[in-house]
Amino acid sequence: MKPYVISIAAVSGGGKTTVTNHFLGKLNNSKALYFDEYVFKDCPEDICDWVSRGANYNEWNLSPLIKDIQEYLKNESLEYILLDYPFAYLNDAISGYIDLTVFIDTPLDIAMARRILRDQSENLVYDLNSDLNNYLVRGRDAYLEMQKNVKPNSDIEINGLLPVDLIVDQLIKELRHRGL
Template identity: 30%
Template sequence: MAYGNYAYLFVDFPFGYKHKSIKAIIDKVIYVKTPLDICFARRLLRDFKDETSSSIKSMTEHYLNFGRSIFIDYENFVIQEVDLIVDGTLAINTNIEIIKNNLL
């Protein structure tokens, strides 16, 4: 099935096949598995570059006390029904090639 001028349509959307209202129109679910320490560091660099140390400390405490377990539960829930898992520590171009090779 083609989508307009494109053979593929990629959507960054949580839950994949677990989301019942769109499950029927999903052809493939690709999960980018990235260690939580890398996710955390990327978020710090992206969202907290201009924040105070107090703000960063507060967010870190919230993540350790509350958020981390939610991310772990989410991954365990979603990863049960995926078609492909790619390594989030690899270069983007490497993952693009892996995805292209698995879509053909």
């Protein structure tokens, strides 16, 4: 049997990595891959520009991530592969490897607050003002793109306001319900 591949998506600051890490800790014989740890070549450099051009998810050349998924799939001792990955089934090159997609539906104000706390803890107020202004002028569209296209292309939608332990408990119940 091959490992079951679960993709976990959310907007930036929506809880992907936190949920992935907690979920990984609850599953036996599992590994996780994190989208943000990869350097992808031949991909959009400016997310906001990519969204304004129509957000074609196939513009992303995800070869390094796909290569690692393929390697993990060869490991017969693994039961699950978790992907901290933002696109659900929307990239054709990777969609065939994914068995289940989860979208953590976190309100944009909460996600932005989490992102500021995570990314701006050591930066100057000017940097914070610049980041917030960029969000209002350009970046919000990228967040809305996730809600418009990734969320409806996911198998499971989870309330991002729930504590992480409850989110993971719901995911484990869902796996049991599916006989996995």
